Amino acid sequence: MAEHDDTDAPALTALEACALDWVVRTGSDAFEDWPAFHAWLEADPSHAAAYHAMALNIEDVAATVPPAPVASVDVRPVRRRWPVWTGGAIAASLALLVGYEAIETQSHPYAIETAAGAMRTIRLADGSSIAMGGATRLVLDRDDPRAATLEHGEAMFVVRHDARDPFEVRVGGARLVDVGTAFDVKHARGETRVAVSEGAVDYNPGRDAIRLVQGQGLLVRGGKATVTSVDVASVGSWRDSVLAYDGVPLAEVADDLSRALGVDLRADPTVAKRAFSGSIATAKLAGDPALAAPLLGVAIRKRGGHWVMSARS
Template sequence: MQVERTDAEARAIDWLVRQRDPDFTDWDGFADWLAEDNAHAAVYDAVASLDRDLDALPSASAPAVTIITDAPARHHPSRRRWFGGAMAAALVGAIGLSSLGLFGDDGRIETLAGEHRTVELADGSKIEINGASVVEIDKDRPRFARLESGEAMFHVVHREHDPFVVETGGAKIVDLGTAFNVVRRDRQTSVAVSEGIVLYNPDRDNVRLVAGKGIEARDGDRNAPAVQDVDVANVGGWRSGLLVYNGTPLAVVAEDLKRTAGMQVSIAPDANDLSFRGALIIDKNRDRTIADLAALSGTKAERQGDGWILTR
């Protein structure tokens, strides 16, 4: 049966082909296209999955998790430089999303900058994944996840004799029935708890974190990380487009903006030592977000290509 290619499918194929170009920079345009219709992300994800697995489509089976996509995931480069657009569109219409391998390679879920994705696990737990992040889950270990890089908010169903374990870097976070946010950046792990209790490195540091507490742990530190107060209302605020800081280096803020909103912000050498205190609201008016960042950090924002640069 021939399946007619829809405009959305044709556009998704066009975006996929363009993004293979190393010089592709139109991420704002891509994000705007996704925002036009909730169905665009699912269509793109289906086309990208077909591209990746066109030579060996997986057999249909009940998924170990449910993945809810707000924007497409980043996939590894296809084994084919080009793929048959008409064929892919026909397959999109003929094959259900549950059989397209959205689970990823060996449970690896990788998101684009600016993409937010939710994974619902079989036990009822949920992982909300921020952009530019990599999370690994194991179908043979349903109470386990690994945050390789980026940021994720975990909502875990409590099981007294079967704790949920999150690994990141060389650290282990054991959940005792809670909601908590984890950030993994260069040789550093941040944990903030909004509900319940977690244990950080129970076999080594054994730091107990309750709601309203958090830590900043650096790789290689011999001492256990100090427990800090955090605002429960702001834990995982990236999910609603709210980023709150209290004396955070501008470079870290720029990294968060790229991850959460796909915004490209560079910090000039003369502003590297500046920190930021305040709240940033992320919406479609990116210029306003940057203007607020500049005003509150005492810097000047200038356009630089598809992004901005902050100078003193």
């Protein structure tokens, strides 16, 4: 292999070297330490920017090198994965990188879950962030940082818009594609609720797409999608321990309180469909759902290992 003259190669800063280290490590199929990677991203906003810059530089280098011949080719389109550098060593500068193996892979999903009563914020390499409520499961893809699947629970997405590579959220068999957006998504009891606080989002892009703009929401229930109005100030308010509602069934309120407080609260059929409008400051409940009973106009009592919301006697 020909030697490279690195006399004029610029030295990387400590942050750039660390970011390059993470780009190389996360590009390997053997990498598993995703919690440590996300902790590093969340430690300082400059980390995500540096990681993104190093990743883009590597993509530019990779684009100039022809792929090695292979015996067979999978013709299904896949997103390029970060290159894995031969020898496993991290060079002192991008100019010193002497070779790589471009690896084309299938998706590499991984799940992040929160326990009931807990919240977590994930900062993505592109500068986007996802706040997760309690008892929420989110699936991300190591090969596609611009996609997420909300399996259950609630999450607030604040997305860095890129028209060439839109951020996509999959939920309940549907797709939400950002149009420069901050939006909240909740999926529970077989229903999906979306609320947009900034920009716009397209629900199921295509011929039957529904575009939601700031101040609009969407309720998907029983296969029927209904556009609603939402209070922008209340979108994602659960992040500040406030649950805000406008005509929502008490069964849904019970589910939300369960996730927020880390308890098992169920709505009795006698009150499950009763509509509630108002706000609940969950921090003031101190983990005791019964303290919310007067506000909700119901009785809340503990029965065995769970709580039950029922009509007042």
